Amino acid sequence: xRAFLIGLQFLTRIAVVHQDNWTMEDFGRSVKFFPxxxxxxxxxxxxxxxxxxxxxxxxxxxxxxxxxxxxxxILPILLTGGLHCDGFMDTxxxxxxxxxxxxxxxxxxxxxxxxxxxFSFVILLLFEWAMLLDTAPYFxxxxxxxxxxxxxxxxxxxxxxxxxxxPEGMGKxxxxxxxxxxxxxxxxxxxxxxxxxxxxxxxxxxxxxxxxAFFAHYVEKRLGGLTGDxxxxxxxxxEAVVWFTFLLGSVIFTYSIR
Numbered sequence: 364x365r366a367f368l369i370g371l372q373f374l375t376r377i378a379v380v381h382q383d384n385w386t387m388e389d390f391g392r393s394v395k396f397f398p399x400x401x402x403x404x405x406x407x408x409x410x411x412x413x414x415x416x417x418x419x420x421x422x423x424x425x426x427x428x429x430x431x432x433x434x435x436x437i438l439p440i441l442l443t444g445g446l447h448c449d450g451f452m453d454t455x456x457x458x459x460x461x462x463x464x465x466x467x468x469x470x471x472x473x474x475x476x477x478x479x480x481x482f483s484f485v486i487l488l489l490f491e492w493a494m495l496l497d498t499a500p501y502f503x504x505x506x507x508x509x510x511x512x513x514x515x516x517x518x519x520x521x522x523x524x525x526x527x528x529x530p531e532g533m534g535k536x537x538x539x540x541x542x543x544x545x546x547x548x549x550x551x552x553x554x555x556x557x558x559x560x561x562x563x564x565x566x567x568x569x570x571x572x573x574x575x576a577f578f579a580h581y582v583e584k585r586l587g588g589l590t591g592d593x594x595x596x597x598x599x600x601x602e603a604v605v606w607f608t609f610l611l612g613s614v615i616f617t618y619s620i621r
Contacts, residue, residue, distance in 0.1 A: 366392035371400050374515075376444050391540020395548040397519045401511035402556050404442055408507035411438055416500035432495040435503075436488065439511070439602070450595020451487070452480030457592070458582055467585065468528065471592045487603060494606045499613040502563075506609035509564045512556050514601040516568075517575040519549040521597045525579050526588035534591025567608035571601045 370393030372378045415431040440448060456479045457471035470477070498506065523546040527538040557564040575597055582593050589597075 365389065367396040367399060369393050370396050371403065374400055374446065375404060375442055377403065377442065387536040388540050390536035391538075391545075394519050394522055394537055394541035395545040395552075397515035398512050398549050398553040398556060401513070401515035402508070404439065404511040405508035407442060408435070408438060408511065409504050411435055412500075412504045412507040416503055420500075428496065432492060435495055435507070436492050447595035447598040448484060450592040451599040452476050452484050453592040454582070454590075454596035455483040456480040458585055464586055468590070471590060487599070491603055491606055494603075494610045497613070498606070498610045499617060502609045502613040502616070505560050505564070506606055509557060509560050509567060509609070510602045510605045512553055513564075513568050513571050513605050514598045516549050516553045517571050517601045518594050518598045519546055520572075520575055521579050521589055521594055525583055528583075528586040528588030528590050528593075532591055534589070534594055537591075537594070538589075563609060563612040566612075567605045570608055571604050574604050575601060 366389055368379055369389045373390070373393070374397070412435055415426060415435065419426060453471045453473075453476070456473075456477040457467040459479050460467055460470055460477075462470065495503065519541070522534075522537045523541050523543060527535050529535060553568070557568065578597060578600065579589060579593075582589060586593075
């Protein structure tokens with residue numbers, strides 16, 4: 364329970380019990396609970412999606428669609444403190460800078476955000492906003508729960524299956540004390556959490572697994588391993604992959620009933 368609460372406090376703004384005394388081992392042990400942490404976030408996201416897009420319309424209360432979509436879009440950023448978004452932007456700045464490995468790592472460590480990071484993040488948000496607008500409400504609620512669960516399993520996979528690129532760093536605490544058993548526990552937890560959400564959730568899981576393998580291998584070739592920023596990028600990008608999967612499912616279902 365301690366490792367779960369520490370992981371929850373580190374990866375989100377939700378602090379059930381405030382923990383001040385963190386160890387490297389605690390970080391590593393928390394990796395197996397990442398999908399459960401994603402489920403906590405997913406429950407909040409799904410509740411918000413259900414409220415905005417199903418419950419209120421059923422009461423003949425129709426909030427502006429663009430406004431509610433933006434609310435759902437920024438909710439994950441608020442609940443995670445933008446932690447993974449920051450890692451995503453740093454990764455885009457470094458990996459796609461066209462510099463040497465050492466310079467890439469320096470760029471990613473810099474607290475300032477460059478043009479690559481800004482452009483990439485704006486484009487990603489625009490795509491996600493469009494997907495939220497175009498996904499049917501029923502699929503939107505399902506996706507809202509599934510998105511953080513699968514994305515955090517992919518982060519656990521990146522931590523346990525790929526080497527760490529730096530001799531030290533915050534992400535190394537996760538990589539050093541997590542192992543394949545941690546990933547197995549996380550994977551089994553994810554499968555159980557996805558069962559109520561149907562085939563589309565498992566299709567999203569397969570697509571994310573393939574994407575994570577591709578992206579992690581691509582970054583590893585350039586950096587010699589992954590970093591904490593890359594973990595955040597993998598989480599953020601896989602969230603978009605899940606949204607896209609449910610959008611396709613929504614579109615196919617809509618056309619099939621016409």
